[in-house]
Amino acid sequence: MLIKFNRITINPRMMNGQPCIRGMRLTVRRVLEALVLYPKWEELIYEYPELEEEDIRQALAYAAESLEDKVFYLKVAV
Secondary structure (H helix, E strand, O other): OOOOOOOEEOOOOOHHHOOEEOOOOOEHHHHHHHHHHOOOHHHHHHHOOOOOHHHHHHHHHHHHHHOOOOOOOOOOOO
16 A cells, blocks of 8 residues: 655654654654554544644554565474
């Protein structure tokens, strides 16, 4: 799936280069962790009023994209 992440920014000089939301000091990881505490987006946005629904969508999509399937070939011991 090809998604344009126009709300996810990476700056090596901010937040140790972690992916952030729109250049803010709010990491994608923090948004995902907050979703566990506030599964209703309205509650999450209440706690983080700078967030918009599209920010949350892209944070979730970015996380899913980073979990891309990988195949590892291992030698079998004989």
